[in-house]
Amino acid sequence: MHPQPSDHAFELGRDEGPEPTVFLVDDHEVELDLMQRWCQRAGFDTQIFGDPLELLEAIDVDAVGCVVADLRMPRISGLELQAKMAQRDLVIPVILVTGHGDAENCRTAFQQGVFDFIEKGFDSVQFIDSVERAIRKNQRERFRHQVRREARSLLETISKREHEVVLLLANGMPLKGIAHELKISVQTASKHRSSIFTKLNIDNEVDLYKLLLAAEVSLEPEVEQ
Incomplete structure (x- = not known):
């Protein structure tokens, strides 16, 4: 007969963490404004950037939420942004947005670890659905990593x-x-x-x-x- 867990069983990962933020990156102000209004209407905090390099300076490893970035931007592309984030162990999910979608870009994006790939022309429902799924994924991973870290610390x-x-x-x-x-x-x-x-x-x-x-x-x- 297996013993049953007691009231004193270990409890890990109870820190719910900060509220998620949607980091919006696009060199077109109109697109940024539209996505920001959709996010705010859905109740999400946002930070907006017209340049992906500005995002890289502002975001840190403890960020919770997701990044929504245009695929084609003047200085570095959305794919290059995601690659630079991965190099810095920024595990926050990235959604790439483009008006020039093609199969090769989709394949490269997913192989690189991009969470989602959507074409411009999407409506607010499709956009917010992708954002919500990305945030849930990030919160699950953050919780799992926290629990693993605390459990391993105990075992040490x-x-x-x-x-x-x-x-x-x-x-x-x-x-x-x-x-x-x-x-x-x-x-x-x-x-x-x-x-x-x-x-x-x-x-x-x-x-x-x-x-x-x-x-x-x-x-x-x-x-x-």
Whole structure:
């Protein structure tokens, strides 16, 4: 019978983070104004840029939301903007807008990691739908990265031997089996288990398994030969 999670099970990733912002980049003021009005009507905060290089100076790795950029701009293209953002580990989704869409541009954009590719002439419903999907994707990824970072930080508090015990516990091995596998006494294995639960602030193997999944670590045992 598997133990049930207790009220003291670890809780990670509760920080909801800042409100999302739609970063609009276009060298045409009329297009910027139209997209900004659509975003504001939908309740989104916006920042507008007539030059993609200005966006690169203003945005940081903690930005939440999405970027909507024209594909064809004088200094650098929307694709080049996305590439520069990727080089800086800016994972915020990018939507490219163009009046000159073609299959090759679409293929290149998606291969490069662009979230969406829409042609000018779209209506506000199509535009806001793309923006909302991009923001949801960004929030999910941000939450997952936060949970993973916090879980891994917890796991760094245990010793190498305790890490071996963790992996065996997570794979359902009883204390007697762990003692045999690691060539230690059952009493020592039990002490390791207690120490692990205390350091990780968990109560049972179910909590431990959830923590390891959150940390996205391999559950394969790493026992010394």
